Amino acid sequence: MSKQAVFTMKLEPELRAAFTAEADAAHRPASQVLRDLMREFIQRQCEAREYDAFLRQKVEVGRASMRDGQGRSNEEVEAEFALRRTRATN
Numbered sequence: 001m002s003k004q005a006v007f008t009m010k011l012e013p014e015l016r017a018a019f020t021a022e023a024d025a026a027h028r029p030a031s032q033v034l035r036d037l038m039r040e041f042i043q044r045q046c047e048a049r050e051y052d053a054f055l056r057q058k059v060e061v062g063r064a065s066m067r068d069g070q071g072r073s074n075e076e077v078e079a080e081f082a083l084r085r086t087r088a089t090n
Contacts, residue, residue, distance in 0.1 A: 007034075 023030040065071045 019033075020030050023033045026033070062071065
């Protein structure tokens with residue numbers, strides 16, 4: 001991957017000094033560490049969006065099930081699991 005863009009940012013001198021020192025201690029160029037951090041951030045954001053979409057779809061399936069009369073109320077579910085707990089402990 002060619003490096004053709006320059007990214008300029010403002011940060012506190014103390015943060016820059018600490019970051020540079022840690023990158024040096026790890027024997028890695030600070031620019032490479034920043035690129036890795038950016039890639040990790042992008043990956044986490046993509047995973048979060050995918051999970052949110054998955055969760056929204058699951059909620060919609062549940063809502064559609066309730067609209068179609070296929071769901072159960074919270075009270076029914078609580079009663080069923082109370083019965084299961086009782087059976088499991090006896």
